[in-house]
Amino acid sequence: METTLPQVTQWKVAPLIIIFAILPTYAAPPVPSSPQEVAKNVEFDSSFLNIGEGNSIDLSRFANGASVFPGVYRTDIYVNDRMIGNYNLEIKSAANNTIVPCINQEILKNIAFDYEKLPSDFLTKEDKSCPNLQNALKDAVVFYDSNEQRLNITVPQIYMLRTARGSVSQEMWDSGVPALLLGYTTNVYSSESNGADYKSFYASLTAGLNLGAWYLRHNGNYNWIQDGTKKYNTTNTYLQRDIPSVRGRALIGQANTQGLLFDTVPFTGVQLASDERMLPDSLRGYAPQIRGIARSNARVTIRQSDQIIYETTVTPGEFLINDLYPTGYGGNLDVTVREADGSEQTFQVPYAAVTQLLRPGNNRYSMTAGKLRSTSLREDPALYQATWQRGLTNSLTGYGGVQASQNYYAVQLGTALGTNVGAFALDVTQARTHLGSSDSHADNAMSGQSYQVSYSKTVSATSSTISLAAYRFSTSGYMDLLTAMQTREAVNDGLSTESIWRAKNRFIVTASQGLPDNWGQIYLSSSLQNYWNQGGDSKQYQLGYNTTYKRLTWGLSVNRSYSLYGQTQNNYLLNFSLPLGNSGMTHVPQLRVDLSHNTRGRYAEQATLNGNAGEENQYSYGVSATNANQGSGTSGSVNGSWRSSIAWLNANYSQGSGYHSTSAGISGTVIGHTGGITLTPYTSDTFALVEAKGAYGAKVSSYPGVYVDRAGYAAVPYLNPYKLNEIVLDPKGIPPEVELENTSQKVAPYSGAVVKLSYGTRQGTALLINATYNHVPVAFGAEVIDSKGNHVGTVGQGGQIYARVQDEKGRLHVKWGSGPEMQCTLSYILMPRAKNAKYTALQRFNSTCESPNKSSGSKQLASSNAPDSDVNS
Missing domain, CATH: 2.40.160 (Porin)
Incomplete structure (x- = not known):
């Protein structure tokens, strides 16, 4: 049965605790910096664990580096240190309690192999259900990092296609899910000048419908003027589809x-046009190719204005570097080739660009x-x-x-x-x-x-x-x-x-x-x-x-x-800008003073104070005062805005000699999808739709003001098309009865797509059990499995078990070896919960873990039923 990984923040730590708590019987080598350096066949002395007589634990699982329990884990896959995607990776047990990551066909097809260089029986000699890349390809290395939930695959360069820096395989481009979009910006304006009233309303709309890789877009605006124009204007309406092959x-x-x-x-009409964004950053725009000859394995360093912008190692012979990132309009490049014997050769490559250069x-x-x-x-x-x-x-x-x-x-x-x-x-x-x-x-x-x-x-x-x-x-x-x-x-x-x-x-x-x-x-x-x-x-x-x-x-x-x-006119402007606070302070307001004059005799002085407030700078404000001659006199204005979780609101009021005006506006985007309607204060063309059921209040890192709503969704704006965008959820603030199974995913969307990212959640009551077996604490490091066969935890120090259960009562199976004498079962019954309680508290109790051949009943003593705010930290 496939099992899913419990909350990342909880279970990543368990293998580390075990490994660092266990002392080897000989001096262990340093922590490996690469898969090749992992210690082999290490023997550990379990007596240092203080688990009591007769409670030995099978530690062979950790004899060849950090390990995990068999199951299905959401994993970042890296090939030669370049991420190719985020997949559900199955981990299976092999001989001697080692683990084997199953690199399925979906993962294999996204590895940029040079198939002409691969062995003829590369994909046929291994079991299709769980190919072993290390056996199928000479010198390949596969290493699973359980702490980072990352699979590192190293493939000799001879078997790989050369790809430019920043390349994202077209197989990873995501056209998104069916969705309706409505971006809006509205403004209401009212003024009174010398007894005359003026009122207007303006709304700009961007509507869209996404079906598969087809995107329908409409842009228009409505303009209403008191005693004047009242009309909706269509800017454009079009249907588009990306064609990655061209x-x-x-x-x-x-x-x-x-x-x-x-x-x-x-x-x-119709149009077919290239989109340079489909190229990796290192191939966009213009940058010159660097050609040279190396006498040995040499390091090539490229500088611009004494700043290193590129560095790599090349093999003996002629080399070509053609994936420099464009750097504006240029500046000559200084190239240094440092040979293995320490000698250096330098040369310069001219670099200047106009928009037509490719x-x-x-x-x-x-x-x-x-x-x-x-x-x-x-x-x-x-x-x-x-x-x-x-x-x-x-x-x-x-x-x-x-x-x-x-x-x-x-x-x-x-x-x-x-x-x-x-x-x-x-x-x-x-x-x-x-x-x-x-x-x-x-x-x-x-x-x-x-x-x-x-x-x-x-x-x-x-x-x-x-x-x-x-x-x-x-x-x-x-x-x-x-x-x-x-x-x-x-x-x-x-x-x-x-x-x-x-x-x-x-x-x-x-x-x-x-x-x-x-x-x-x-x-x-x-x-x-x-x-x-x-x-x-x-x-x-x-x-x-x-x-x-x-x-x-x-x-x-x-x-x-x-x-x-x-007609000729000269305008002169002198401006000053100064922060009103120390650099280490937050929310420092900025003062700006402008002094202007023109040849028509107009003088004006304006002072403006702007700033932000709030934990995520969700509030902004501005105050200005202006004085001018030629009858303008003194005027002032005040404005403010608030970026809520569903819309962006702003307001402004100004007053001067013989007039005053007021305006207010609201902007944002409404996204309709199969799970309902999601609101966001941002207007964008390309979104990620986060689905994390039950994780209300989880913040999307690096995107201020984006939180998972009560329906379990969040709209993340401003994604870069055709590039990997990392979307990270911060579990701080989610209900204590909910755990996130994964907190980070990467996606490369089409331009205009609404891509859906599902973050698994586990909901239930958190238990902290002090478990004993034969009157001593249950063995440290033992595996804990629920009645459905899901791995739910590992026994910690002193026989403590942390687990999350959904049933009011049930059993947990504890296993620290293969023999029946190295297994036991404990039962639990949840404490009653107050009616209409807002959250489920962490429940603590003591329990005796019994051998499978004994009675299934177990003794349980509730010792505490107090909320614990650290459950989801």
Whole structure:
């Protein structure tokens, strides 16, 4: 019969108590740091246990390291120190009281074997019900760590496929359970200014239905204005499904194009596009490949700005490192190869990135077919678009795309290049628009080109960064898709082509420079936009400086803007920020002061105090006061929010010269599933649904405010798709009559999934029994089994047994050896419980454990019936 593991926090300790309490007959080796180091055939002297004459205990189970009793245990499976999943693992007994973990077919298929390298009879020579990997594969090692409930499998690298760091097998991706989702954000606003009232209500909704791997989504909002608009607006509605084999997602309905090469536009139709999140972190974005040659078993260390970002050991010969994590816009990499004889060789690899750069062999793609969807157009013209990017070499990426509609097409070709002086991207787009109606153009069409160059560079030695510099020039006949469709409608209405603005130049740059000796940082940003058929330039420049002196952070910025109509304005801002308390204090409020001035003569001073309160920062507050000239006078506001277990609530009140306003809002998500309805204060797209029946009040670690509700469920937000997310339950605070069988699980969800994680619970009355056999305490370390054959505990010091039972009365079987003289049975009868009692107390009593061949009755004496708050600690 399969048995399940009792509460993790209780029973992990028992084998440790036994092992450290037993003294070996010779000097024991150190605690093993790996499976290979486990001591073999250790002999223990049970006389040190003080168990009395005639009560010897069979300790052979512990002669070859820590052991567990046969049964089924929820276990983390690690292969070569990389987790492949969390499974129900069956443990069976073998010869000499050793244990054998049964690595079933479900576990085997998730091990990344290189099947071409495996022996031909690898999966056929062993018993399919309980394969023994150590016998089936030479030099494989299987080691069960009972303290961590972890199975460590070591497989020689020759039998394994090479996988990138952070890889999660697609077999582990979880599409989730059927669920209904409704995310909401609402706000009510009311104001009075100079005797005039204004009231409004706004609600944003995100609804979803998950069935298998198909996810239906709808986004919309309702806007109500007193004596004005009262309308529900649909943002989009679509059905999507992940296709892991192409690392992409299929979508049908209303959505937006990705905007990687062409501008983002809304559409109604179908789309197939890659999702880079399906790659492990070490293969996303761009990072250069590192190639070199090692003369021996060498250690390779890679540094960026004197910080180690990667280190590994390589075998003699040529090596390749292609799984570096991307590090922003770059900074050259310093590579050190330390040989076995202590000699070193160093070289540098340039690293600068623009968004178009990809690693060698990586691809990004998208294909869209449907209709353009825009509120600026009366009709919805056709839209066909395809884009593709591919990393060609370590420093070269090629990309291109095509976009088409009625009487319009655009073709783009480009390349991205990484060099010692930075990363560049260069592309050209050819577009042609057929205008439809006759005008001054003889060929009734306009065509042109758009040229774009972008640049990025980080100089670590001088702390200089140009994070983005992009310049685009378009000829007079060039139009992007949306501009072309607007121009066609204007021409059809009898207007000139000049009525729709056509872009000419567009320039954007962002740069920063760190100053020496912690003097702070200077930053600069600038943008420019002008048009062929509109005079003037739209320009904006911003220059700023910020630094920290002790605990005071302050900054100064200057912003200058030019409008298309020749208007110029300068804005100056000086700000200070200071925590009002010591760094070691909790809930330290933050004071911020802003002083602003512009060239139109406006001055303003604002002071704001913000902070949090509560054990989990579930309360937040803010108070601000503002004073300004030009008739604004003095004003003030106060706001607060509360993150409850089911929703997030906020409120705000402000008052100034001749006006006051009030607003309040609530947000959260409602999830409907087969077990009922679960509420959460968070809005997210990907959830874990925790099921732990009876564990009301258990906290989900690392997720503030997420607790198991009275129905036994909790919704955990913000899961990272396609990556392992660990969900840990803290049993503190759950009812004392409940124990958790497991407290930690890992899951890799699809994007948009609601994945269900079930945490087993045991409910019943906790017993603490002082058991004796032949007038002496029952043997320390003996196994305790209930009437259903479930292992429920181990005898502790002085014959004490801790067990949890569900029946009002019953028997427990105690076994410390194979012979009948090394077994006994004791009976229990629970003390009466007060009617409507909120919890079941720990019941203590003394009992005599009798031999199986004697009468089944046993004497029981209740000595205490007091609650014990430490039962579930």
